[in-house]
Amino acid sequence: MADPLTAIFEQIKKYNKIIIHRHQRPDPDAIGSQVGLAEILRASFPYKQIYVVGKHIPGFNWIGEMDTIDNQTFDDALVIVTDTANAPRIDDRRFDNGDALIKIDHHPNDEPFGDIMWVDPDASSCSEMIYSFYQRFAKELTLPQKAAHALYAGIIGDTGRFLYPATTPRTMLVAGSLMAAGANAAEISQHENEITLPVARLSAYVYENLQILDNGAAYVILTNEILEQFGLTEAGTSAIVSLPGRIHDVIAWAIFVEQEDGHYRIRLRSKGPTINELAKQHDGGGHPLASGAKAKDEAEIKQVIDELDKLTQSYANQK
Numbered sequence: 001m002a003d004p005l006t007a008i009f010e011q012i013k014k015y016n017k018i019i020i021h022r023h024q025r026p027d028p029d030a031i032g033s034q035v036g037l038a039e040i041l042r043a044s045f046p047y048k049q050i051y052v053v054g055k056h057i058p059g060f061n062w063i064g065e066m067d068t069i070d071n072q073t074f075d076d077a078l079v080i081v082t083d084t085a086n087a088p089r090i091d092d093r094r095f096d097n098g099d100a101l102i103k104i105d106h107h108p109n110d111e112p113f114g115d116i117m118w119v120d121p122d123a124s125s126c127s128e129m130i131y132s133f134y135q136r137f138a139k140e141l142t143l144p145q146k147a148a149h150a151l152y153a154g155i156i157g158d159t160g161r162f163l164y165p166a167t168t169p170r171t172m173l174v175a176g177s178l179m180a181a182g183a184n185a186a187e188i189s190q191h192e193n194e195i196t197l198p199v200a201r202l203s204a205y206v207y208e209n210l211q212i213l214d215n216g217a218a219y220v221i222l223t224n225e226i227l228e229q230f231g232l233t234e235a236g237t238s239a240i241v242s243l244p245g246r247i248h249d250v251i252a253w254a255i256f257v258e259q260e261d262g263h264y265r266i267r268l269r270s271k272g273p274t275i276n277e278l279a280k281q282h283d284g285g286g287h288p289l290a291s292g293a294k295a296k297d298e299a300e301i302k303q304v305i306d307e308l309d310k311l312t313q314s315y316a317n318q319k
Contacts (some may be wrong), residue, residue, distance in 0.1 A: 004118035005136050007078075010101055011116065012041065015078035017049045019069070019098060023084040024091045025235060026057060028192060031081040032154025033126035035064030039132055039147035049073075054091035062191050064146070065154050072118070074098050082231045083154075084124035085285060086111035104129060110274070110285055117119030117278040121287075127154025131174045152183035156192055162174060165289060199239045201228045206240050206255075215312040217253030218244045219305050234259060241267045251312045256301055264301060266293040268308075273315040318319050 012018065015216045020038050022030040031227035034194035039054045051067040056250050071094065085107035095101065103114035104122040131151050134141050155175055159167045162175075179185050195203070205226070212218045222237060234257050242255040259265055266282065268275045268291045276291045282304060284293030295301045 002234060003031055004116055004264040005133055006118050008133070009110070009137050009140075011078055011100060012045075013120075015076075015099070016047070017051075017073065017077035019051045019053060019074065019077050019088050019095075021081045021084070021092055021095045022054055023077065023089045023090060024055070024059065025238075026091070027238065028056065029061070029125045029127050029154035029155025030065065030083045031057070031060045031063045032150045032152075032157065033130050036127055036147045036151035036154065037080065037082060037104075037130045037133075038064075039129070039150060040141055041143055043144040043147070044140065048056050052166060053094075061108060062149050065115055078102070080104060081114065082130070083107075085109075087113040097187050100218055104133075107286060110280075115252075116221065122168075123157035124164075124168060124171040125155050126156070127151040128171055130154075131178065143181050148178040148181035148183040149188065152178040152185065153188050153192070156188055161189055163193070166287070184267070195239050196236075198231045200228075202232060202237070203240050203243055205230070206243050210244055210247075210250075210253075212247070213309050213312070215309055215316055217252040217305070217309040217312040218247070218250045219256065219308070220244070221256045221258075221264075221301065227258070234265065236268075241269065245269055245271060251315060254294060254304060263297070264295040266295055266304060268293060273311040275308070275311065278304070278311065281307075 018041060020034050022034040033133040034052050038050050042050045051069050053069060054066050056066050073268055074094055074097035077098040078100050079095050080102045081095060082104045084105060095167055103117040104126060105119050106121055108121050108131055109119040134143050153173060174300055199309050206220050210218055210220045237257050244250045252273050252275060256264045268279055269289045270289045274288045276286050276288050279285050279291035279293040282293035282295060284291055286292055295304055
């Protein structure tokens, strides 16, 4: 049986229509891997129809913009989904209307989907994987500057500008190759470092109201009322997720963000203790040090905080 990269490349060569999806509420890696792959394929196969779909996010226009296509476009099309762990999170629910479906992802493969799957949890990002795909078939593929720009943005996003443990020697080599191909590292880092004034004010609120427990677990609860006070929606809170990690005493943290229906989305992060098993117990999942989950009410919020506290206590005892 062919390895997944070869199988994916064979499918790409076979189809004249290719539609690329990513996950809902995208981050730079979701957009970067999606757009980066599309630009590689457009440059390499100019006669093929290549589309990127999903909700238009104005804040990510600098990486790339989405296409608007009708339902008929999915007829006889190859669909590729990047950076998405499970099918319910795929943006644009028409992903199943194509002729074949491919999953390319770097999250643990707890919920498989697709006819072909290439999953590498050791990769820093899905964008790094897309570069590896290009590199494998470089004799037949072209890496334009637009693709290098998008993939570098994705890597920068998922590594926190090379701050997180997912950054490997391979990641740095890929980043250097993308810079050599035209990615403007300083410009991209500036884009990802900038925040709006409402987010700056919310950041101050997070630091002022962050609760830090004795064992290094920390949390903050952002209700709809608080977000309204700062003129932000739930989507506008992504920029503050990493803030507690800058505090020396914080080992792992949870940010609870109220949704319109009253339940809470939980963003979990860690500097050491594995948190994705905790996330799975609360309708979520993700990476060992970066996961997401849900809490239906205040009782479940308290439960998550208690479990996070136990994890940090156990971690401290092992050191």
